[in-house]
Amino acid sequence: MLFGQWIALMALAASLLLLWSLKDVLLLVFTAVVLAVALVTLSQTIKRRTVLNHWLSLLVTLLVVALLLLLLTVVLVPPFASEYRQLIAQLPRALEALEELLRSSLGQLSSYVYGPGADPTAGLISLLGDDLEDLSPVRALGEGVNRLWGLAGNLGSGLVRLIFVAAVAVMIAAQPQAYRDVAVRLTPSFYRRRFRQILDDCGTALSNWLVGVLISSLCVALLAGVGLGLLGVKLVVANALLAGLLNVIPNIGPTLSTVFPMSVAFLDAPWKALAVLLLYVVIQNVESYLITPSVMQRQVKLLPALTLTAQLVFTVIFGPIGLLLAVPLAVVLQVVCRNLLIMDVLDRWRLKRFVS
Numbered sequence: 001m002l003f004g005q006w007i008a009l010m011a012l013a014a015s016l017l018l019l020w021s022l023k024d025v026l027l028l029v030f031t032a033v034v035l036a037v038a039l040v041t042l043s044q045t046i047k048r049r050t051v052l053n054h055w056l057s058l059l060v061t062l063l064v065v066a067l068l069l070l071l072l073t074v075v076l077v078p079p080f081a082s083e084y085r086q087l088i089a090q091l092p093r094a095l096e097a098l099e100e101l102l103r104s105s106l107g108q109l110s111s112y113v114y115g116p117g118a119d120p121t122a123g124l125i126s127l128l129g130d131d132l133e134d135l136s137p138v139r140a141l142g143e144g145v146n147r148l149w150g151l152a153g154n155l156g157s158g159l160v161r162l163i164f165v166a167a168v169a170v171m172i173a174a175q176p177q178a179y180r181d182v183a184v185r186l187t188p189s190f191y192r193r194r195f196r197q198i199l200d201d202c203g204t205a206l207s208n209w210l211v212g213v214l215i216s217s218l219c220v221a222l223l224a225g226v227g228l229g230l231l232g233v234k235l236v237v238a239n240a241l242l243a244g245l246l247n248v249i250p251n252i253g254p255t256l257s258t259v260f261p262m263s264v265a266f267l268d269a270p271w272k273a274l275a276v277l278l279l280y281v282v283i284q285n286v287e288s289y290l291i292t293p294s295v296m297q298r299q300v301k302l303l304p305a306l307t308l309t310a311q312l313v314f315t316v317i318f319g320p321i322g323l324l325l326a327v328p329l330a331v332v333l334q335v336v337c338r339n340l341l342i343m344d345v346l347d348r349w350r351l352k353r354f355v356s
Contacts, residue, residue, distance in 0.1 A: 072245075307330060
């Protein structure tokens with residue numbers, strides 16, 4: 001290799017190392033871009049249906065989003081705080097009842113296997129020994145509360161990041177074409193037209209994904225609200241909104257959305273908790289096999305295995321926020337790989353035959 005080629009290789013390696021060191025900042029910028037795409041999509045919809053210009057439609061969009069966030073905060077936070085205080089107060093009694101139920105079930109099973117009079121917990125206690133005390137529900141609950149306090153200590157830095165993301169998103173949404181032109185100018189002149197088309201495809205893909213996720217989440221929230229209302233579970237509106245919000249995170253979100261309604265239902269009757277679990281299983285199957293294929297028929301299509309792989313990879317690299325942004329990252333990477341790698345490289349690759 002020539003000296004200039006070595007310099008170029010070293011510059012590329014240094015650039016990749018710099019990008020890796022700034023991965024957290026780049027992820028925040030990507031979050032702001034996703035939010036900006038959502039704001040632009042809503043503002044363009046308002047602009048097409050009204051006589052408002054871009055700035056007024058964006059202002060209306062920001063006001064609507066602010067009102068929705070305020071409504072979600074008012075509807076979700078107070079009931080969750082109240083019910084979880086009641087849940088924590090009754091948790092030891094519920095755990096004791098559950099432990100007694102398990103003991104009786106193990107006793108019946110042990111009588112069938114070992115005969116009448118056998119102690120079902122004797123073998124378990126001998127195996128665990130003194131470590132059985134570490135399984136105390138109260139102690140586990142105390143450790144969980146301490147971890148929550150440690151998590152609350154990071155709210156300061158999280159608030160600063162949230163303000164940064166919101167400010168950048170509003171700035172990009174205010175002048176999307178200007179920021180796109182800046183990104184295009186950073187590419188070589190011969191590739192700028194093609195890169196502008198790729199950016200437009202990425203924006204369209206993100207916009208289509210956001211619309212599809214919004215429709216799917218609304219359907220899930222409606223089904224959850226109707227089902228919980230029929231079961232007589234408390235806080236129907238809060239639990240339905242939580243199910244719709246967590247539906248944005250594939251695979252993991254629907255599982256997390258069952259925790260709170262099952263806990264609230266368990267305070268009334270254990271059978272209600274099981275009924276809530278079955279209800280959410282049915283809702284997720286309806287969403288996966290009926291709603292999502294119908295909504296995403298003309299939207300972005302991602303294979304389930306690729307979605308799950310993207311969630312794992314981006315969670316390992318970026319942490320919890322990578323799990324939240326795994327799907328939009330996968331959407332953008334799909335568009336980039338299809339245009340850059342497949343269409344511009346592989347489809348134009350010609351095998352040269354050398355005749356000896």
